[in-house]
Amino acid sequence: MTMIDITLTVNGEKRQFAVSPAGRRSLNCCGEGYKSVKKGCESGDCGACTVVLNGRAVTSCIVFAAKADGGTVLTAEGLETDGKLHPIQEAFLEEGAVQCGYCTPGMEMATYDLLNRNPDPSALEIKEALSGNLCRCTGYVKQVKAVKTAAKKIAGEAK
Amino acid sequence: MPRSQVTNYLRPSSPEEALTLLRDGGKSARYVAGGADVARTLPSDVTTLIDLCAMNLSSIEERPDGIVIGATATLSEVLENGSVAGVCDGVIVDMMRKVGSPLLRNIATIGGTLASAHSWSDVIPLFLVLNAQVTFYNGEYRTLSLADAYAAREELADSIITSVTIPTSTAGDYAAFQKFSRTAYDIALLNCAAYLHIDDGRCSEVRIAAGGTPRLGERLPQAEGVLRGEALNTDTIERAARVARDTTKTADDRRASGEYRKDLVYAGVKRCLEGIAGKVEA
């Protein structure tokens, strides 16, 4: 099969990948250890595969890898720094927003995009921002709380 | 999904180049913008993908003739744009917030949305009533109203949408949008949009449209006729909504019955017009 080379900066590290020209969820980088990018519906409906591409949260299963060539990808693996969890990850844990955890990385990446643009979102804004991330375990209440807590933590760090 | 046969992923830098590539590729070539549709529904005979996003067509500018939205602007870029928010008191923002989720809106483009022409598109009915003008390139640049562009679809098959222009709002312009879906995130069972220009207490311009009937979004001329030249009040709103219900062609599909859709047209038109009446009074 024909393969093409693409360059992506994934979690701060510039890497080359050989992908099929119509390869898509390969923003998962061909199963290269980015285990947080989950496989779910494969049709853009569930959010399990969410990554931040060029600063915005996207369902990577419906983005052609070739389109992302030259771009920057952040996955949940890239949230922590030097072994310390990101405030978003801490908040999800503290608020009990993680049950089986399958939806969690995607939720966190959608949260990352939201809080970058809107550091103090209302409950409605949080629900809208997470509306593409389905969770089969929780009732979403704890995720909304977790995002609020994450916003407070990030604001506290900035002080 | 059948195994993809794609061997080329091309990123032309101009519409001229893109059109040549498409014509050279014939049936086996396909344009891609955000790719949200193409990635999910790629036919197995496509061997060449032509990505339109490297053509620098994503700016959104306010010009004398309206707000010109570049075809490859994402739905999020449209939703977050200040000039777009000024159209009829934010009606485009209201509608866009109901299109999928942010994760989809960060991928999907406005050009891809208009080109894919889904019958249930939330964008199309509203852009029809806002009198959106679409600019295409197919060897030369042409601008057509969205309705005319859909009427000429076959002829425009290999054209590239380069931008869509929304007229700037003036005093007396009002618009509203309604979407009915099983869940907030689902696609529409039916949607409606209305635009009125109110001059001296009367509706001097009226445009009403419905989508997901389940036909492609289209204007509802009989319902519009009820309001043209009339004042907007409980009585005229009720009559327009009934005429919309009685004259809109609806049909069954797996999402809803044609009969139910008739009730939705009634409710949708009524709510749009009531929403506008509330704003006129305020």
Ligand SMILES: Cc1cc2nc3c(=O)[nH]c(=O)nc-3n(C[C@H](O)[C@H](O)[C@H](O)COP(=O)(O)OP(=O)(O)OC[C@H]3O[C@@H](n4cnc5c(N)ncnc54)[C@H](O)[C@@H]3O)c2cc1C
């Ligand atoms: C999970 C999900 C949820 C959705 N929910 C909604 C919803 O609630 N409401 C709604 O209205 N829509 C919804 N959609 C539809 C969505 O809006 C469209 O899929 C999307 O807008 C397509 O845009 P795109 O840029 O990704 O197009 P692409 O997939 O890139 O292209 C679509 C088609 O248009 C052609 N094309 C693209 N750009 C151009 C151009 N500039 N000129 C000529 N041809 C072009 C392509 O060749 C292709 O045939 C949803 C889609 C998904 C995947």
Ligand code: FES
């Ligand atoms: S796996 Fe991508 S949205 Fe479900």
Ligand code: FES
């Ligand atoms: S925690 Fe299990 S799917 Fe969300």
